[in-house]
Structures are given as structure tokens and as C-alpha cells.
Amino acid sequence: MVASTEKQLKLEKYAGLLLIAAAALALIAANSPLAGAYHDLLHLELGPSMPRFGQMSLHQWVADGLMAVFFLLVGLEVKREWYEGRLSTPAERRLPILAAIAGMGLPALIYVAVIGGDPALMSGWAIPAATDIAFAVGVLAILGRHAPASIKLLLVTIAIVDDIGAVLIIALFYTASLNVWALAGALALAGGMAALGQFGVRRLGPFMAGFALLWLLVLASGVHPTISGVLAALTIPLGKGEPRSPLRWLEHHIHPWVMFGVVPIFGFVSAGVALGGGLSMLAEPLPLAIFAGLFLGKQLGIFGATWAAVRSGLVPRPDGTNWRQLYGAAALCGIGFTMSLFIGALAFPGDPARIDEAKLGTLAGSLLSAVVGYLILRLAPPVPSSAEDVDEAGEIFAGDLEEEQDG
DSSP, X not given: OOOOSHHHHHHHHHHHHHHHHHHHHHHHHHTSTTHHHHHHHHTOEEEEEXXXXXXXXXXXXXXXXXXXXXXHHHHHHHHHHHHHSTTSSHHHHHXXXXXXXXXXXXXXXXXHHHTTTOTTTGGGTTGGGOOOHHHHHHHHHHHGGGSOHHHHHHHHHHHHHHHHHHHHHHHHHSXXXXXXXXHHHHHHHHHHHHHHHHTTOOOSHHHHHHHHHHHHHHHHHTSOTTHHHHHHHHHSOOOTTOSSOHHHHHHHHHHHHIIIIIHHHHHHHXXXXXXXXXXXXXXXXXXXXXXXXXXXXHHHHHHHHHHHHHHTTSSOOOTTOOHHHHHHHHHHTTOOHHHHHHHHHHHSTTOHHHHHHHHHHHHHHHHHHHHHHHHHHHHSOOOOSSOOOGGGGHHXXXXXXXXXXXX
16 A cells, blocks of 8 residues: 555554565464364354344355455545646656556466366456455565666556555456345445545544444445445545545554454455465466466566557656566566465366365465566666666566676
């Protein structure tokens, strides 16, 4: 998520480490004598009966309930960045939009190529298209001075656009049969919440109550209920120029709860995959396709689009960066983790074996992307006062990472 101060960067580092620890704990539990208790916990039914689901399991409450709060935070950040932040002008939007589109498209194409067009696996095409910004920024925070501020800025803006794409994919491609009346009610409620802001309502109570009701309506509609978080976020007033912005206040106060609560809890309930077949399971078409999409597709798509956009003159190269650092940032975008695990569960509902294979491919691709991205940035030379020539970027594709400096 957004890391604009040293204190926030330190928090992001700890949040990233907590997420890694939660995932590791889930893997240990799923591959130990505790496996039975772990899976019983995930399938424990609790709470009231809900539309379309009846009584929901703990895993469903986390994936469909808590993750709606995660998407609320995503929506708040996207709205703020779009109107007054790092995506507020067409010039600032150009590079992250181009890079994010390529960084979602190429992994999906690689996935389809690796599975050989198998219809039984086609629903997983979007799994490697996602970037986990919490994990990626956590790695950048660990790097400290080896990751320039401009690299952090670029990665965060790409991830914000990536989040928009992931939300659209979930809404358009992972929606069950629709209840038109519930959907109409949800849209009408979202419109009413937006009207509250236009009429000067600045107290968050009505918006939060609306968010809860909106979640129920979207859940009943057949659209994935996490979309309610984004819809609710878009209705909350930004309050530009006001002394107390409702949107900024809410974003600031739910950010630590999401990063230190929701995200690691989701990591714990989602990352537990049994490795009974060993790493040889990675050779299966589904995990291999996800692994290749995340590790190869993300870095080649994002770096390739960045290089082409700079070379063509569409955008300047981000200040204070060299091509090796940009390639390292592109590699970090292959950390799919939270969003890839989330989409993997949506892609193969009711098929635990396929979901486990998707988890394995996600974990392997994300881990290797994190390690490679970290090493590239850690070993990259500091940027001199003058910029390198754009043509040197082509050397990375050729495998020659040695850069020359021009003047």
C-alpha cells in the first residue's frame, strides 16, 4: 500500500514480514500433524445464515467478508491517488497504466500457452495477472536505501492500476448467476451513498452503515461481495481542501487494521497447501502456468512496456533510476500472493485439488520473484547524476546486465 513517510515504510516492512510469517505458518500447519486441525478450522461454520451461502465457514468469512474491507482500502487509495495523488494527471497515469496493462496481459497469455488451451484450466487465466503490493512494498522497505524513492513510487502506482484491473476482472469474469433485483438494489444504494457526499454529509457513520448493507446486497446478487468495498470507497467524500477529509481519515485509520490484521489472516487461511507430491507438483500444467506467468510474464511485460514507452518518447524514464533498478522493480511485481490466491479460489470453486495446485504455483512464482527482485535491486549500482541511454535497456533482454553510463 501507500508508503509516503519513513514511519509508513517501516510499518510496511513489518506488515510484509508478518504476511510472510502467516503464509509460512499456514504451510507448516498444512504439512504437519496439525493438518487436520488446520483444515477443520477453515471449514468451521459460524455466524448467521447469509444470502446464497447459508451458514458460512471461517474461510468464507475471511475471503468474502474481511477481504471486502481490504478492497475498501484499495478503493480509498485509488480514489485519492486518482484525484490528488500520483495518478492525478494524464502524464502521471501514462506509464503505470501502460506497464500495468502489459503486466496483466502477458502473464495471462503465458498461462494460456503453458496449459495448452485446456478448457478445464482456462478459468485460471487471471491468477498470474495480479500483484501483491503489500508483499512487494515490504520487500522494498527491507531494501532500504537500495530501493530509490522513485522505484517505490513507480511500483506503487503500477500496483494501484493493477488493483483496478483485478477488481474489474473479479466483477466481470468471476461472477455467479446474477440476482438482478439484489444487484439493482446495490447500485441504487451506492448511488444514494454518493448523493450523501454531494449533499454535504461528512460523518462516516452513514457511509459505514451503507457499506454493511451494500455488502449484503452484493453478496445476494451473485457478484463477488468484495466488490462492495470498492463501490463504498468511491462514494466516500474526498473533501479536497477541507480541514478534515472523510476519505483520508478513514484510509489512515483502517490501513493498519488491514495490513496487520486482514491481510495476514487471509494469508494464513489461504496459503496452506499440502506438499505431499513434493516440488514435482510444480511440473503439473496449472501450477507451472501460474509460476511462469508470475515470474516471467510480470517482469517481461512490465519492463518491456516501460522500456518501449521511454524509448518511443511517450514518457520520460523515472527520475533517479537506472534500467537495472527498473528491471528489479518489474521482477517484484511478480509477487502475486494475496490477489493471486484470492483469484485462484474464485477460478476453481469446489475443486480443492486445483485450488491447491493454484496455491503452489502462486507461492513458488511469488517467492522466486521476491528473491530475484530483491537481489537485482540490492546489487544494482547507485544512480549517477546523469541518466543512462535508453538503448542500454535492450541489454537486459539479451541477458547482459552490465550498464554503461553516458556522461
